Amino acid sequence: MIPTREVYWNISNIWLMYVLFCFAAAAFAYGFWRHIRAWGATLPADRAGRVGERLAGFAKYVFGQARIHGLGRPSRLRHIYAGTFHGFFFFGLIILFVGTLVVMAQEDFGLHIMQGTFYLWFQSLALDLAGLFAIVGLCMAMARRLFFKPDRLENTQRELFNAPVLLVILVTGFTIEGLRIAATNDPWAAWSPVGALAAKALAAAIPAEGLRPLHASLWWFHLVTVLALFAALPYTKLRHVFTAPLNIYFRPLDARGAILKPIDLETAESFGVKALDQFSFKSLLDLDACTECGRCQDACPAFASGKPLSPKKVIFDLRDLLHEKRDSEGAIETDAATLVPDLIGENALWACTTCMACMEACPVFIEHVPKIVDMRRYLVMEEGRFPDTMQQSVRSMESRGHPFPGNTMGRLDWCKDLDVRVLAEGESAEYLYWVGCATALNARNHSTARALVNILNEARVDFGILGEAEHCTGDPARRMGNEYLFQTLAQQNIATFESRSVQKIITTCPHCLNSLKNEYSAFGTKYEVVHHSQLLADLVASGRYAPHGDYNASVTFHDSCYLGRYNGVFDEPREVIAARAGTSMIEMERHREASFCCGAGGGRMWMEEPLENRVSNLRARQALETGADVVGVSCPFCMTMLEEAVNAEKGGRDVRVLDIAELLHGPERK
């Protein structure tokens, strides 16, 4: 006898199933059709094409679940428990779904595949185990909801709906199987271990004549529940089953640092995003892809320091508005409410440091930062409405070429007694050392620049600086939403570079690095831009520079957002620290991709923060907890923020904040 089973055993009026299915399918299709219509049909250029890369990522992040479990990432971004249970029901349900397709192929398309070895190994054993794993996964998920309740989750009643429904489906599935096995004395029962177990228990509990009627009614109940869930998919967060993979497919592929796209000032009719319908396709798809996992909020320094911003809430609020403002055909009302401040408070909007921690944490590649900047762009470009202290910094950039109002320092003050060549028009050097406003105009950072040029001179690197001809890259202006000012400054600087035939640039500031490297390229430039940590690591590795003497200290290193998360430079600063004999490294819990902002990015440098909830103080505490003697930094903004915070938090301890260049050069040497 060939192993198989009768598909609709004990079920009559099977036509009714098709009728119910049609209803469910219609509800499902309508729901998604409306979603798709609302997202809009135009794919921005950076989201079309590169199919190979997109599919490779799709495999890694959908089937590999790489960002759900986060294996191989820093501990803060690893989620073993959630990764395990999600994997259990993800693969479990996929296998069960394939099983359903097999039934369909057999019954509706007349392919007789449900027999023999395939029937035993796949349709019986694999499906049985898949169901079991899915049940275990669901129980784990429910246990988390009921007992652990991590803060980042919503933990509301509504949240307790999805898992139990799925559980009911799976449990009734096994019960039906058990009843069938018990009633038919299935000779291949051993291939369905869970079903066989259920059969035994049911046969003991229920009189033989009761098996068939119970089987039939449970079968219909199971069917209706499945179809109801299927119909409800687009209307609950379970829609992420479809939207999340789509979102992963359309994820940003350009360099992280190039995520903010330039506005074409000549042709744009309006600037930034005032209302929902101005968001791009991917920005809207994002909203429907959210799985409500809360990891973005958990990573957010603004949220952690008690500011009125949660990236999760931004996504939730926008999504709820999107659903509210769609008509029956999915079109977004064009006069939909002004997003800021009606939906998202101005204080929340300006609290973002653009640190990217949220986007790094999001398992489905939702893009919070471009949305926040788009809304800022509207406020600044169209209404000129932004915090006073930021306005002063913008005015300073406009009239004096640097963002520090009231600063009277000269750009050459730091190197008066050093051997540094200032490149005049027409002159050039192998490297341009781009000093940056925050280094040149802040006395504390002078010794970083001095340490660097001493090392460069000793290693005989041919370099020059621009002196007074250097002006702000425009990075702060862009993060504040002032695209116009950013482009004005960028064009000015590009002209300056051209007049000095600049090709290679060294920066001490990760913000400058990011702008010059990733953002200026939109204006057709091609510079090789390196951060000083990269160059220093190189000089040490190639033996061109050897540090003088020992420096006995334990060091913890603070990854700055724009160097690490934005530009993927994690190893080089650590190599530089290790190059200095006598140092030992202690990592903070939040390091590398999981690093925690110092609080200065996104224009926040120019906002007053109340003492009690400064991002920088939180970070300083994390650094101090390691017990390290030195907090290593590689950014002039981080230096300013963390030195002040460490001094405020360190109590009687002797802890110093040093740039990696100072550390390599020897902090005591001037």
Place this chain on the structure above:
Amino acid sequence: MKIVVCCKAVPGAVTEVAVAQGNVLSYRSQFQSMNECDEYAMEEAIVLKRQMGGEIIALTMGGITTQDILFTAAAKGADKIVRVDAQAQDPRAASIVLAAALKTLGADLILTGTQSRDSLSSFVGVATAQQLDIPFAFAVTAIEKDGDNSIKVRKELGGGRSADVRLPLPALVCIQTGIQPLNYVPPARLMRARQQRPTSLSLADIGLTQDDLASKGYRIASVAPPVRTGQATMIEGTPAEIVSTLLAKMKEVR
């Protein structure tokens, strides 16, 4: 009411500052903006227009590049923007040109800043009023309507004192900084303002000749960099000590 705001384009950050021939200041600047005092005058004009109606004309003088600040004025709310195409040699010559232009344009109220960031002479406003032979007030911190044909202004007298004065119109008022909060001009509005063409007046249009631009006896004797006097001292010690030193110093000054 027809309000004319005189505004000047001044350099932002300057580099390669040098004193040439003993009395000429030379520098390079890649940035230019509307003189801050004049920006306050512009803000005040907008408030006055809102209260009394009328029109605002922004007037500047200089080469073609200076018209950039007129777009800022238009974006802020000027109804008409005018540039006199002339380079005056000194503040006195500047006041002659401005007065001629103002006569051509006609105005009930003329607003200027108290001083310009580049030359700091505080001369042009008052001298222009003299050329036009109309009443003026300097360092004004408030303006209000006072009957049909006059205004009441509060002007600073120095040393923290001020006086309220009535001025019959037409009049010229030099605006002190801080009279109104400065509003940031949204770039979108600035870009739209750039679409319009400023009115350009030649010397002939306002009835002057090249000779009127020549220096009018206002002579700069010499220019020297400021001498740092090192007057700031850091007070050290415990908080209590710092406070008592500080109090002693304050008493000394009084």
